[in-house]
Amino acid sequence: MAELGPLAGFARSQQLQRDLHHLVPGGAHTYARGSDQYPEDMAPVLVRGKGAHVWDADGNEFVEYGMGLRAVTLGHAYRPVLDAVRAVLDDGISFTRPTTAELGAAEDFLAPLTAADMVKFAKNGSDVTSAAVRLARAYTGRDLIAVCDQPFFSTDDWFVAALPMNAGVPQTAREQTLRFAYNSLDSLRALFDRHPGAVACVVMEAATALAEPAPGFLQGVRELCDARGAVLVFDEMITGFRWAYPGAQELYGVRPDLACWGKAIGNGFPVAALTGRRELMELGGLRTDAPRVFLLSSTNGPETVSLAALRAVIAAYRDGDPVATMEARGTALADGANAAARDLGVADHFAVIGRPSCLVFTTKDAAGAPSQEMRTLFLQELLRRGILCQSFVVSAAHTPGDIARTVEAVADALRVYRKALEDGPNAFLSGPPVAPALRAFAAPRRL
Missing domain, CATH: 3.90.1150.10 (Aspartate Aminotransferase, domain 1)
Incomplete structure (x- = not known):
């Protein structure tokens, strides 16, 4: 070597x-x-x-x-992704109407998913997870969010409220975000019991680097959400295109109501996605009589460069392993x-x-x-x-x-x-030690 x-x-x-x-x-x-x-x-x-x-x-x-x-x-x-990006540059990037690239990207992305009927593209994971929470709240008419005790889901108040680094987050947001333990159906069930009819959604990763789902755990979460009327949201930011293609929901055979994607789907290009059941997703569309949900509305969400990268990444996964x-x-x-x-x-x-x-x-x-x-x-x-x-x-x-x-x-x-x-x-150290990234104060690495 x-x-x-x-x-x-x-x-x-x-x-x-x-x-x-x-x-x-x-x-x-x-x-x-x-x-x-x-x-x-x-x-x-x-x-x-x-x-x-x-x-x-x-x-x-x-x-x-x-x-x-x-x-x-x-x-x-990665050459095939760069070639796909270069191929669209001369035709313009951002327009005042949808492009054929948006339809093609939606078709490609949804094709391997058995738990999703619709998709909405964005630029970062926080936007799509927060859109999922807003959609779940509108669908259920509830306010509380059950969040698994996993590292990170969003930069928005509903999640930052649960971090040590939460200065500037209103107390009301802190009261609306509830924690439960991974691989513990009892902790989730207890949370539902303490707040009957008030939990809008359960937000979680199906697995993490250090924790695989115990037998029956994900299925149990799905059943609890169904029984208690809550929306199940899988965060596939890390598991998507890394645990399996397309993601953990197919690998473990448990279908969420909504799923949030990012990171690997663009191989570094800025693209994220919210997928879900039509019944929920249409609340952000024009085929509903219910009050409309401000789902996602982004100037740069559908720009052609990142969608071209996304489609090239999908091709690499579809054609290889x-x-x-x-x-x-x-x-x-x-x-x-x-x-x-x-x-x-x-x-x-x-x-x-x-x-x-x-x-x-x-x-x-x-x-x-x-x-x-x-x-x-x-x-x-x-x-x-x-x-x-x-x-x-x-x-x-x-x-x-x-x-x-x-x-x-x-x-x-x-x-x-x-x-x-x-x-x-x-x-042996040449300086002070590293510190947790999301700590409450700059010390011990204050400049």
């Missing part, structure tokens, strides 16, 4: 990051991309990517994981990294876990407690070896050579990790 070149340091990225902090709150447009998620002065500012590799402003080359916050499954600059490739690469990475941890005697303190196409790693200190310091040390040592990651989320563009190079880098990093377990991480 070809070697990555030696790192040139991060001087240019450091300056650019300072400039970003001066002009952009938080220094990035997504909290998960923030410099506080990386070791001090080791947050590369990127300039380009190809396949599973990226290059930063200092000329450093990295094998990248996370892949655009799980949005890129086919690889950066990117999910199988991701599963194979992820399995090889997890097996290799965990074998290295066992060989070095640190398997009780470090592990690569999760679904092979959506891996994460756990970092524990000498006492066996989850540790941000040890996580930071691991990220630091991987960056020094040309691996950029907050997770080990793979794409179909990762090659066996990329995986082998990463496993080798993990083994090298774990040798330092082992010493830090003995002597403490502070002796």
Whole structure:
């Protein structure tokens, strides 16, 4: 396998990051991309990517994981998607009336879905999940939202109300968002019992990287929603086109009333979708006598570039099997990294876990407690070896050579990790540890 070149340091990225902090709150447009998620002065500012590799402003080359916050499954600059985009550029992008591209994209997207009759396109996941909530409230005449205790669903008040980072959210919104536990039908049933006839919808991911549905759980959720008159909303932002094509609802055989899509459906291009049963979706249309729902109305929602990308991504999944490739690469990475941890005697303190196409790693200190310091040390040592990651989320563009190079880098990093377990991480860290992205205060990484 070809070697990555030696790192040139991060001087240019450091300056650019300072400039970003001066002009952009938080220094990035997504909290998960923030410099506080990386070791001090080791947050590369990127300039380009190809396949599973990226290059930063200092000329450093990295094998990248996370892949655009799980949005890129086919690889950066994937040629068939770029060709499809280039093919529409000369014909204009945004018009005052619908285009044939909108009809074609709707037909393509709905074709493999058994639980959806209609689709509405948008630009980001928060818009479509919030549209689903509004639709459910209108359909049921209820206000409360049951949200599964999973990491993230929307930037809007109905969900941010449930986060530690909720300054500026009205108290009324906080009172309308209720939490239940994944894989616990009892917790959801208790919630319905405490608020009879008041829950409009249940919003959840069918699965996450760390939690597969227990036997009968999703079916039980479906039955509870039916019995209590609530709308079931599946968030397929991560599971869609990564767990399976088209998504988790087909994989697990449970049909939601509404589903929200984004990330991988555009391979990095900005496109999201709300799909659902006609009975609900038409409340936002012109074939209803009920009060109309302001569902989605976006100037850029149907622009032709992202719809062309979407259709090219669908073609890649229809004609090939990117999910199988991701599963194979992820399995090889997890097996290799965990074998290295066992060989070095640190398997009780470090592990690569999760679904092979959506891996994460756990970092524990000498006492066996989850540790941000040890996580930071691991990220630091991987960056020094040309691996950029907050997770080990793979794409179909990762090659066996990329995986082998990463496993080798993990083994090298774990040798330092082992010493830090003995002597403490502070002796090896170059700065303060990373911090949770959605914490209530800027400390401990306040600038």
